[in-house]
Amino acid sequence: MGFSDLDSLSDVVERKGYDDNSVTGQTLGALLDRQLGWLRGSNLEDSMPLGKVVASLVVLLATDTEGVEALGGSLAIGASDTDGALIDLDTCQQNSSYSTILQSSIQNLRILSSTTPKPQFIITPLNESHVQAAVICSRQHGFQIRVRSGGHDYEGLSSVSDIPFIIVDMSSLRSVDVNVDDQTAWVQSGAAIGELYYRIAEKSRKLGFPAGVCDTIGVGGHFSGGGYGFLTRKYGLASDNIIDARIIDVNGKILNRESMGEDLFWAIRGAGAAGFGIILSWKIKLVPVPDVVTVFILNRPIEEGASKLVYRWQHIADKLNEDLFVRITISSDIANKTINAAFESLYLGGVDELLQLMEQSFPELGLKKNDCTQMSWIESIIYLYNLQSDKGLEVLLEKNQRKSFYKAKSDYVKEPISEIVLEGIWERFRKVEVPVMILTPNGGKMKEISEQETPYPHREGNIYEIQYLAYWDGGDAAANENINWIKELYSYMTPHVSKSPRAAYANYRDLDLGTNENCHANCPEAMDWGHKYFKSNFERLVQVKTKVDPTNFFRHEQSIPPLTI
Template identity: 45%
Template sequence: MRSSISLLCLLLLSLLLLSLLRESSDSTWKPFEDCLLKHQDPKFPLIYFRNLTSHRDPPFSSVLNAYVRNLRFNSSTALKPSIIITARHESHVKAAVICGATNKIQMKIRSGGHDYEGSSYRVDNNYTNPNVQFFILDMFNLRDIEINLTAKTARVQTGATLGELYYKIATTSQTLGFPAGTCPSVGVGGHIGGGGFGNMIRKYGLSSDNVVDAGIIVANGTLLNRTSMGEDLFWAIRGGGAASFGVVLSYTVKLVPVPEIVTTFKVVKTLEENVTNLAFKWQDVAPNITEDLFLKLNLDVENTEREGKTIRASFEGLFLGTCHRLVKILSDRFPELGLKESNCNEMSWAQSLVGIDKPIEALLSRSFSASYFKGKSDYVEKPISKVGFDGIWNKMIKLKDVKLYFYPYGGKMFTIPASETPFPHRDKILWKIQYGINWKKPDEEKASLDKSMEIYDYMAQFVSEDRRSFFPYRDHTLGININYTYEEGRKYGLKYFGDNFYRLVEIKSKVDAANFFKNEQSIPVKNRHGDFDELISLVTEKKGKRGRKLIV
């Protein structure tokens, strides 16, 4: 009898808690929904999808998962948003910002969903409050692109993909292009806002180096352009993580000249085919050769019948010119590679982004094979010795699953000052390393993440002492801002932005003092008790002794 009473009490308590949760959910989101309806433009009805305790819209899961690229964050334990707003008009973005800020509800901004840590559509489970509620502002429907051939510019909304931008350029001009990434399904907003790296970086710099204007909605719902936002904010949203400052609706970018014929190429070697000597020579050639050539080095472990586990090195990239000219250049500068015309494919610039076997219409595809994935990054300032490479090969063979990608700098990147944009990794950098590991099943995650950290820790001896990182390769192991403090933000901020971090904090504190635009690795606001100003003085004094000026 006593047992039955206990069970009944437990059931009643559960029902009471469920009721309270439902009431809490309704009390949180009803004012928000009312606010959205109040601020929408009647000519452009706002569409959103709910995942509330009291009401769930059937399409919610399909809308959420459509742009989840990393399967790590598509599990049943991942924290889900309560509402997804699929913006189709400027007024929808304004309403989302005003209502989110007014009701003090966290907003995530998603354009393409390729961010490595899923920061645009999830809250990290390491947060102290596992019941945090948030909504997504999904930009994927805002994809208009306008080409101005006279000015040689393109105005592109941030929900467009790189592929859509490339296709529009290619079908308008055969001799213009844009320096950005090689994955067509990446969203323009996150890519340019974080810097934007691609295979024309040595010729034209980053995507963000080629931005001439932007439209951004700030925390009070106002739409600003370059003139009205001022040069400080315009500086910040070109590589400083634009989502920390507002919602960028569009970027206006400079188009760059490309030849009618470009060349892609690939030469694959194994450890038994002199890879150590080739990699040693590559690090001198790749950053210093003609800026028309982007020669990257991809490394992984291959199983062969004869040698067993071995290192496979792929020397590949893009040359802005003909195959004949490329072969001549590499015969002079890198004859050991043995590049032949049979290793090359000549095509248009747009065709090079999808490969020789696909039509350029493939650039319009938004499909992407999601996978379980972890990425990290580093920067190399000094050449690695042959003995050092041998150690790397041994470590990779031991770990089996890790991949290393070496992306050369030099060329244009050597000529742009580190303070020109928030992206600081310029003059001293020979190349960037990306570490990647994929796995197939959820229960393989821990072992895979351990391998990722092991190769990263091992590489410390070869890379920059301060372990710089590339912001678009988001990496939460560098730290996350659980409490949104300056101290927590500084941990990862200096890795991504170097001394430019301090200027970013100053700008953030002016344009978004209430810190509405925040995520796990956003730019923090200044401390109110003066610690920030003291740190600025210390850093200014330290850098001044080196003869360098800190701009804030």
């Protein structure tokens, strides 16, 4: 299909029985005129693959398909639903708004250099059929698809590719439907977790969900890779609480849990769904939360015994009552020229109970009543992520990204790290401006779930997970300095973390672990990073991938490969 086909699109309207004087006919006519005008004014040629795929998308979406199907390699137009929803062709590279839209949800500025590959165009679907059309047309015309929910992928794999690609930006598909009676919710993949929390609290202050703290993370990617949060020790990961999903497969079909089968449903709950299809929405199981929770953030610089406190924390973090979550954020305090360990906690109960538990388990921290604050669970999200509390709960609906240049890595720890090793970490922290380590405890519900229950395997036997981060202000020299620094710290930690494999968290994407060359790989090439993320579950994931997407259409630099391509 080329541009010449578009000149006779009025035939489509006529074949479907629409009168030029009807509302539907007028709507279609206006939409087609708009798209034809843009196409004729663009620099795209009829013979170009991009021209062909745009032309195909216009035909499909100007009539808004329901259940778009690939029939004998051709595109079939389904029943019309003229709600005015089209792909926004203004997001092609030739348009002045292109860069704004491209950058709108990218959190890591490291991937926004002038040499970074850019998508040919960005599709912002307004309903599910638009996503189907994008899949079918891209597959026909040889374009790679990158799916973007919240834009938080640490290596930018939702927004960047070295081969010709388009972005399907799910940000307009963000509805949240909460059912208080059966304690479930359907949430579309373009919603952020802050929106999800807000919508739950709108309906009930007695329900919550165990996902992350950063309010702008998109649920599409976050849930599919695991999803840590302050409720993890009580209820497990976000992915452990998914009970159904809607996904578009390689053929453009919409599947739910029943129609996709348990193997694919298993795979998308921990291995990242972008290598298997496009998640439209998740059905999640909500969890009970008390009327009152207690929070504290207690800072301890190294001059006040932070090393001993971190060392002691390692012995109790995964053994605390499952209602109590205490993580540590270690950072450089530039103003005071020191290293600070912040003990950040959520307790599902009142302050008096918390103080009693802390006195029994971790008296060394010296927690006092005036260090603690009682509030509702939804308010704790705002407090723990340091959002502006004076804006009320509506701050969770804001879409402002905290953008920065950074590089991240991850580890899992099975035995406490000695104070001497911790001192070595502090020494390294003094060499760059904004180093961060976040220590997230395991235990509780996490150790009760088997390694094979979902693709996420880092359960019993792990005391805590480490996230390493290095931030900088920009520039090649600063980038090289900080990336080399985090690599050296990662090397320093080798003897003190998990082994065979040295495990990593898939949601903290790290391309240093290995990539699929040119987005393709055979299994031996992917096994190293695959086992770090998924351990023995990697082999089952390969089998699932081979079954549902044998030609590897849905792929990126660290997606699960099929057995053969």
